[in-house]
Amino acid sequence: MKTYLQLAILLTCRKEKMNSIIGAGTVEDIHGSLPSDFERYKDETIRRAIKKLVNTGYLIKGLQIGHKNTYYLSNKGYQETEKAGGNNNV
Numbered sequence: 001m002k003t004y005l006q007l008a009i010l011l012t013c014r015k016e017k018m019n020s021i022i023g024a025g026t027v028e029d030i031h032g033s034l035p036s037d038f039e040r041y042k043d044e045t046i047r048r049a050i051k052k053l054v055n056t057g058y059l060i061k062g063l064q065i066g067h068k069n070t071y072y073l074s075n076k077g078y079q080e081t082e083k084a085g086g087n088n089n090v
Contacts, residue, residue, distance in 0.1 A: 002058075005041070005049045007084055008034055010058055013073040014081045024062030024070035053077070 002010075012018075012033045018025045031038070031046045038046075050071055053059040058077035062070035073081070 002053075002080070003049065005038065005045070006053055006058075007080075008038060009046070009049055009053060010073065010077050010081050011084060013059070013071070014078065018071070019073040019078060021060075021062045021070075021072060024072035026065060026068045026070055028068070030071065 009030060012030060012035075013025070016025065016029075016033050017023050018030070025033070027043055027047050027050060030050065031041070031043055034041075034046075050059060054061055054071065057074055058080060059071045060074045062072050064070070
């Protein structure tokens with residue numbers, strides 16, 4: 001079961017085309033692209049939600065940029081955004 005925040009992260013990754021290792025984004029990239037409802041969330045909260053999404057196979061860990069990891073949408077995560085209505089909900 002995904003939380004509202006986790007679903008928003010998946011939909012944001014789809015909207016921002018973070019769906020390949022080339023288009024992968026950092027926690028800060030994802031946080032900055034989330035709808036304004038999530039501005040008050042701390043990076044650590046976003047990081048924990050992303051970690052859960054990686055552990056469940058919805059996101060894939062990409063390359064490191066400096067000391068920061070990048071993440072992108074897996075096929076499973078993309079299918080989940082289809083169920084949620086795709087880009088229309090972000």
